[in-house]
Amino acid sequence: xxxxxxxxxxxxxxxxxxxxxxxxxxxxxxxxxxxxxxxxxxxxxxxxxxxxxxxxxxxxxxxxxxxxxxxxxxxxxxxxxxxxxxxxxxxxxxxxxxxxxxxxxxxxxxxxxxxxxxxxxxxxxxxxxxxxxxxxxxxxxxxxxxxxxxxxxxxxxxxxxxxxxxxxxxxxxxxxxxxx
Amino acid sequence: xxxxxxxxxxxxxxxxxxxxxxxxxxxxxxxxxxxxxxxxxxxxxxxxxxxxxxxxxxxxxxxxxxxxxxxxxxxxxxxxxxxxxxxxxxxxxxxxxxxxxxxxxxxxxxxxxxxxxxxxxxxxxxxxxxxxxxxxxxxxxxxxxxxxxxxxxxxxxxxxxxxxxxxxxxxxxxxxxxxxxxxxxxxxxxxxxxxxxxxxxxxxxxxxxxxxxxxxxxxxxxxxxxxxxxxxxxxxxxxxxxxxxxxxxxxxxxxxxxxxxxxxxxxxxxxxxxxxxxxxxxxxxx
Numbered sequence: 001x002x003x004x005x006x007x008x009x010x011x012x013x014x015x016x017x018x019x020x021x022x023x024x025x026x027x028x029x030x031x032x033x034x035x036x037x038x039x040x041x042x043x044x045x046x047x048x049x050x051x052x053x054x055x056x057x058x059x060x061x062x063x064x065x066x067x068x069x070x071x072x073x074x075x076x077x078x079x080x081x082x083x084x085x086x087x088x089x090x091x092x093x094x095x096x097x098x099x100x101x102x103x104x105x106x107x108x109x110x111x112x113x114x115x116x117x118x119x120x121x122x123x124x125x126x127x128x129x130x131x132x133x134x135x136x137x138x139x140x141x142x143x144x145x146x147x148x149x150x151x152x153x154x155x156x157x158x159x160x161x162x163x164x165x166x167x168x169x170x171x172x173x174x175x176x177x178x179x180x
Numbered sequence: 181x182x183x184x185x186x187x188x189x190x191x192x193x194x195x196x197x198x199x200x201x202x203x204x205x206x207x208x209x210x211x212x213x214x215x216x217x218x219x220x221x222x223x224x225x226x227x228x229x230x231x232x233x234x235x236x237x238x239x240x241x242x243x244x245x246x247x248x249x250x251x252x253x254x255x256x257x258x259x260x261x262x263x264x265x266x267x268x269x270x271x272x273x274x275x276x277x278x279x280x281x282x283x284x285x286x287x288x289x290x291x292x293x294x295x296x297x298x299x300x301x302x303x304x305x306x307x308x309x310x311x312x313x314x315x316x317x318x319x320x321x322x323x324x325x326x327x328x329x330x331x332x333x334x335x336x337x338x339x340x341x342x343x344x345x346x347x348x349x350x351x352x353x354x355x356x357x358x359x360x361x362x363x364x365x366x367x368x369x370x371x372x373x374x375x376x377x378x379x380x381x382x383x384x385x386x387x388x389x390x391x392x393x394x395x396x397x398x399x400x401x402x403x404x405x406x407x408x409x410x411x412x413x414x415x416x417x418x419x420x421x422x423x424x425x426x427x428x429x430x431x432x433x434x435x436x437x438x439x440x441x442x443x444x445x446x447x448x449x450x451x452x453x454x455x456x457x458x459x460x461x462x463x464x465x466x
Contacts, residue, residue, distance in 0.1 A: 075437025078194060081321035085199050088324060123318060128311065 067156060069098040071121075080123040083130040086159065090170040098172065099156040100132065101180065104147050112164075117146055119155045119172070134172035152180040187435075194434055202323045203430055203440075209335040210387045211396065211426030211444075213380045215418040216342045218401040219411070220353045220373060225279075229267060230397040232282035233381040234390035236263040238313055239293030246300040253330075257382055263289075264378035268370055290390075315389040320430065320440050323386065331383055338376050345372060350411055387426070388441035396422070399448035406452075406459040421451050 063070025071079050079100075086093045102119040109116065118131040134155050136146075147153060157174035194200055214230075221229055240259040244252030267281055297310065313319075323331075342349065351359050352369045359366040384393050404417035429444030 074194075075435075077318055077321065077433055077437045077440070080318050081199060082197065084318070084322045085197065088322075128318070 064099055064156075066097070067099045068096040069093075071098060071100040072154065076123055079121055080128065080130060083121055083132065086132070086170070087130070090159075090161065090168075093159045094161055094170070095158065097156070097158050099154065100172075101152065101154050102132075104151050104153045105131065105149055106146070119153055132172055133169065134174040134177075136177060137173045137175055146177075147179055154178040154180055190435070198325075199321055199323060200434060202325070202328045203320045203434075204427065206323055206328055206331045206383075207320055207387050207426045207430045207440075207444075208423050209331060210380070210384050211400075211422040212419055213335050213338045213376075214384055214393075214396045215400040215422030216339070216415060217373070217377055217380055218397040218422070219404070219415050219418050220349055221377065222398055222401045222405075223353050226268065226282075227398045228279065228282050228286075228394055229264070229377060230381055230384070230393040231391070232267065232286035233260055233264055233378060234385055234393045235286040235290040235293070236260050237382050237385055238390050239289035239296075241313060242293035242296040246296055253382070257379070260382050261375055261378040264374040264381075265371060268374040268377065313385065313389060314391045315439060315441050318440065319385075319389070320387050321434075327386075331386075334379050334383060338379060341372060341376055345369060349373065353411075388444055392441045392445050395445040395448055396426075399445070399452050400425070403448070403452040403455040406455040407462070421448070421455075425451055 063073040069082065071082065074082070083100075100119055100121065102121040105118045105120045107116045107118065108114070116133055117135065118133050120129050120131045122129045132155075134157060137157065154177075155172055155174050156176040156178075157172040159170065160173045161168050161170045163169070221227060237256050237260045240256040241252050243259075244255040247255065263285060267285065294310065348359075348364070348369045349372075351364065352366050352373070356366050356370075359369075380397075381393060384396055388396050400418040400422035401414065403421050404414040408414045408417050425447035426444050429447045430440060432438060432447075433440040433443045
C-alpha cells in the first residue's frame with residue numbers, strides 16, 4: 001500500500017516537473033515579446049492606469065465611500081450576517097447609510113390598506129432570505145412607481161425607524177433605487 | 181502590495197463587526213471542547229454519537245418551536261442530555277448495541293423533528309430553518325452577546341470537568357471493566373462523559389450544523405492518532421488541530437463567502453490527510 005502511494009506521488013511529481021520544463025512555443029514567445037515591447041513603450045500610460053486600477057481595487061475592498069455600509073462589495077456570508085445583525089441590533093445601525101443589492105418584493109396589509117416594499121437578500125444557497133423594507137424618500141421617485149416583483153435592484157439610503165400601531169419598524173429611507 | 185493592503189482593509193472592515201468576534205470566540209471554544217471529548221469517544225467506538233445526538237437536538241428544536249419557546253435551550257439541552265445518558269450508559273449489557281441504538285435514535289429524531297416542523301411551522305421559511313440547522317451555514321455568525329456568554333460558561337464547565345476528571349476519563353476510556361473491578365464507580369464517569377458530550381453537541385450545532393458535527397468530533401482525534409501514541413499527546417494535538425481548523429475555517433468563510441460548517445470540516449479533512457501522509461513517511465523511515 002505504501003509503495004502504491006509513493007509511486008502515485010512520484011508519477012504526479014514527474015508530470016508536474018515535466019510540464020514546468022516544457023519549452024515555450026513560437027507563438028508563446030511572440031506573445032511574450034509583444035507584451036514586453038508594449039510595456040516598454042507605455043510607461044506614462046501605465047502609471048495612470050496603475051492609479052486607476054488602484055482606485056478600482058480600493059473601491060472593490062471598501063465599496064462606495066459615500067455610504068457607511070456597502071453590502072454590494074461583500075460576499076454572501078457577510079451580507080447575510082450583517083443584515084441579520086441589523087435586525088437584531090437595529091438601534092446600532094439607525095442613522096447609518098447603506099447600499100444593498102437584492103430582488104424586489106412587496107407585501108400588502110389589507111387591514112391598514114398599506115403596501116410595503118422590500119429588497120430581499122438570499123444567502124449563497126438561496127435557501128435562507130432576509131428582507132429589508134425600504135421607502136423611497138423622494139416623493140417624485142415614489143410617484144414613478146416601483147419595479148416589478150422579482151426584479152434585481154440596488155437600494156441606497158439611510159437606515160431608519162418608524163412606529164406603526166405602537167410597534168417599532170426599521171427600514172431604509174431610500175435615496176436611490178436602481179434596476180440592475 | 182496593493183492587493184495585500186486591500187486584503188487588510190477588507191479584514192479591518194469585517195472584523196469591525198462584533199458578531200465576527202463572537203463567532204471566533206465561540207467557534208474556538210467549541211472546537212477545543214469537542215476535540216477533548218473526541219479522543220474518548222473515538223476510542224470507545226462512539227464516533228457517530230455526535231450525529232445521533234445532534235439529530236435528537238434537531239427533533240427537540242422542532243418541539244421547542246411548536247411550544248413557542250423563545251429560548252429552545254430549555255427543551256433541547258435536557259432532551260439531548262437524557263439521550264446521551266441512555267446511549268452512553270447502556271454499555272455491554274444493552275439489548276440494542278451502541279451503533280444500532282445511535283442509528284435508531286438518530287434517524288427517528290430527525291424524521292419526527294422534520295415532520296413536526298412541517299405540520300406545525302413556526303416560521304414562513306421551513307426549508308431555510310432546516311438548512312441552517314443541518315448545515316450551520318451562517319448560524320455561528322448570528323450569535324448574540326448572551327449566546328456567547330452562555331457558550332463561555334458551558335465551555336469552562338466542560339474544560340474544568342475534563343481537567344478535574346482527566347485520569348478517571350482516561351481509565352474509563354481504556355479499561356472500564358478493570359475500573360469497576362477496582363471499585364471505582366465507572367458508571368458515574370460514564371455519566372459525566374455523556375452529559376459533557378450532550379452539552380458540546382448542542383453548542384457545536386451552532387458552528388457546523390447537525391450533519392457535520394461528527395466531523396468536528398472525530399477528525400482532530402483521528403489526525404492526532406496518526407502521529408502520536410500517548411493519550412495525553414493525542415488529546416493536546418487533537419485540541420490544537422481542532423482549534424486551528426475552526427479558526428482558519430471561520431476566517432476563510434468570512435473572507436471568501438463559503439459556508440462556515442463545511443469550510444471547517446474540509447480543513448479538518450485536509451489536516452487529517454497531512455497527518456496520514458506524515459505517518460506513512462515516519463513508518464517508511466523506521
